[in-house]
Amino acid sequence: MGLVDRERIKLITLQRTISPALARMEEEFQRITEADSPLTREICDHIRKGKSKRFRPTLLLLAAQDDQGFPEDAYRAAASVELVHTATLVHDDFIDEALTRRGLPSVNQKYGASAALIMGDFLYSKALHNLCEAGLNHAVELLARTTVLMSEAEMLQLEHRYDLEISHDRYLQIIYQKTASLIENSCRIGASFNGRLADHEDAFGEFGRKVGLVFQITDDIFDYLGDERRLGKPTGQDWEEGRITLPLIAALANAPAADRERVAALSADRDPRARAESWAEVREFVTRCGGIDAAFAEARRFGEEAKAALAPLATGPQSKLLSVAVEYVINRLN
Numbered sequence: 592m593g594l595v596d597r598e599r600i601k602l603i604t605l606q607r608t609i610s611p612a613l614a615r616m617e618e619e620f621q622r623i624t625e626a627d628s629p630l631t632r633e634i635c636d637h638i639r640k641g642k643s644k645r646f647r648p649t650l651l652l653l654a655a656q657d658d659q660g661f662p663e664d665a666y667r668a669a670a671s672v673e674l675v676h677t678a679t680l681v682h683d684d685f686i687d688e689a690l691t692r693r694g695l696p697s698v699n700q701k702y703g704a705s706a707a708l709i710m711g712d713f714l715y716s717k718a719l720h721n722l723c724e725a726g727l728n729h730a731v732e733l734l735a736r737t738t739v740l741m742s743e744a745e746m747l748q749l750e751h752r753y754d755l756e757i758s759h760d761r762y763l764q765i766i767y768q769k770t771a772s773l774i775e776n777s778c779r780i781g782a783s784f785n786g787r788l789a790d791h792e793d794a795f796g797e798f799g800r801k802v803g804l805v806f807q808i809t810d811d812i813f814d815y816l817g818d819e820r821r822l823g824k825p826t827g828q829d830w831e832e833g834r835i836t837l838p839l840i841a842a843l844a845n846a847p848a849a850d851r852e853r854v855a856a857l858s859a860d861r862d863p864r865a866r867a868e869s870w871a872e873v874r875e876f877v878t879r880c881g882g883i884d885a886a887f888a889e890a891r892r893f894g895e896e897a898k899a900a901l902a903p904l905a906t907g908p909q910s911k912l913l914s915v916a917v918e919y920v921i922n923r924l925n
Contacts, residue, residue: 601915601918601919602644602646602649602915602916602919605649605653605911605915605916606645606649608911609649609652609653609656609661609908612652612656612660612661612665612666612669613645613648613649613652615661615666616645616648616652616666616669616670616673617670618666619666619667619669619670620639620670620673620674621639622670623670623671623674623717623718623721624638624639624674624714624717626713630702630706631710631713634698634702634706634710637695637698637701637702638677638681638698638710640695641692641693641694641695642693643673643676643677643693645673646774646806646920647669647672647673647676647773647774647777648669648670648672648673648777649916650774650777650778650781650799650802650912650916651665651668651669651672651777651778651780651781652665652669652781653781653908653909653911653912654777654778654780654781654782654784654785654788654795654909654912655780655781655782655784655785656785656907656908656909657785657786657787657907658907662784662785664725664727664730664784665781665784667721667722667725667727668722668727668730668780668781668784669777669781670721671718671719671721671722671730671734672718672734672773672776672777672780674714674715674717674718674721675714675715675718675734675737675738675773676773677714678710678711678712678714678715678718679711679741679773680692681698681699681707681710681711681714682707682708682711682745684697684698684699684700684707685698685699685704685707685708685711686745687828687832688704689828698710715738718734719731719734719735719738722734729780729783730780730783733776733779733780734776734780736772736776737772737773737776740767740768740769740772741768741769741772741773743768744764744765744766744767744768744769745769747761747764747765747768748765748769748834751765751835752832752833752834753833753835753858753861754835755835755839755843755854755855755858757835757840759837759840762835762836762837762840763804766803766804766807766808766811767800767803767804769807770803770804770806770807770810771799771800771801771802771803771804771806771807772800772803773803774799774800774802774803774806775796775797775799775800775803776796776799777799778795778796778798778799778802779792779795779796779799781795782794782795782796788904788909791904794900794901794903794904795901795904797897797900797901798897798900798901801893801894801896801897801900802893802894802897802916802917802920804890804893805890805893805894805897805917805920805921806920808837808886808889808890808893809890809920809921811829811836811837811838811886812837812838812883812886812887812890813826814826814827814828814829814830814836815827815838815874815877815878815882815883816883827867827870827874830866830869830870830873830874831863831866831867831870832863833858833861833866837882837885837886837889838877838882838883838885838886839854839873839877839882840882841881841882841885841886841889842876842877842879842880842881842882842885843880843882845880845881845882845885846876846880850876850880853876854873854876857869857872857873890921891921894917894918894920894921897916897917898917
């Protein structure tokens with residue numbers, strides 16, 4: 592059994608310890624995705640078939656868990672967090688014109704671009720309205736702030752499309768806003784429900800932020816190394832669509848001038864078909880010039896910083912959060 596499979600089993604084992612709470616979250620997720628429109632209901636049913644690993648709700652619930660169990664509001668908040676995450680995926684697929692998601696046709700592929708755009712908006716709105724109904728003002732504030740950051744990140748990504756000169760710092764800003772901010776605020780919301788840990792929300796936020804950076808960096812690495820059959824989506828999409836991520840940024844920094852010029856020449860052609868044809872050469876360049884190794888090293892560093900942020904507070908359920916979440920994200924497959 593490989594390292595990736597062992598880490599996935601650890602996550603599954605961890606989730607089994609809170610399976611009743613996750614089941615309650617699933618019931619809440621089902622409830623808040625109900626709708627009057629038959630088409631909306633059909634699309635929600637389709638989305639639920641591609642069930643995620645519920646990583647963000649797991650973090651929220653583990654942060655919220657105390658000696659008495661789980662506060663009732665934590666289930667509603669966890670479902671809303673998962674709904675925001677789902678909305679981002681629907682919108683991402685709409686923007687990227689993706690054909691698949693989690694091994695199924697994407698919403699835009701199956702139901703059309705208009706339906707995907709409207710559905711993403713519907714899911715965002717339902718998530719925030721669900722929290723408003725419960726009077727969970729702090730959770731509303733954190734998730735609303737997250738949706739703003741994610742939207743800005745998409746604009747930054749568009750601005751830097753095909754930009755081989757994008758800086759390392761700008762890349763980190765984009766992935767923080769795009770991915771890590773939701774994981775950060777999942778942890779913050781969970782901690783805010785926990786009487787013992789509510790005063791340490793910032794530490795949980797820092798933990799989630801660093802875990803989120805690891806999550807996106809590894810996702811960017813898997814676009815170069817992943818197995819399409821297990822990822823449920825094609826590899827090489829970042830290159831084809833002009834997203835310049837850490838493996839390529841690091842390889843370009845390490846490469847001889849001639850290699851950089853060659854990649855620049857390949858990148859000058861923005862036709863997706865031409866970029867698809869050059870993908871094998873770019874992937875070989877990134878591996879040969881140390882881009883993969885450098886990205887993994889940075890992910891590992893952020894993982895260690897995540898552990899350090901939470902270590903002084905980690906007891907009981909939170910110690911499981913610390914021991915499993917970071918290693919799972921670093922070694923995950925998708």
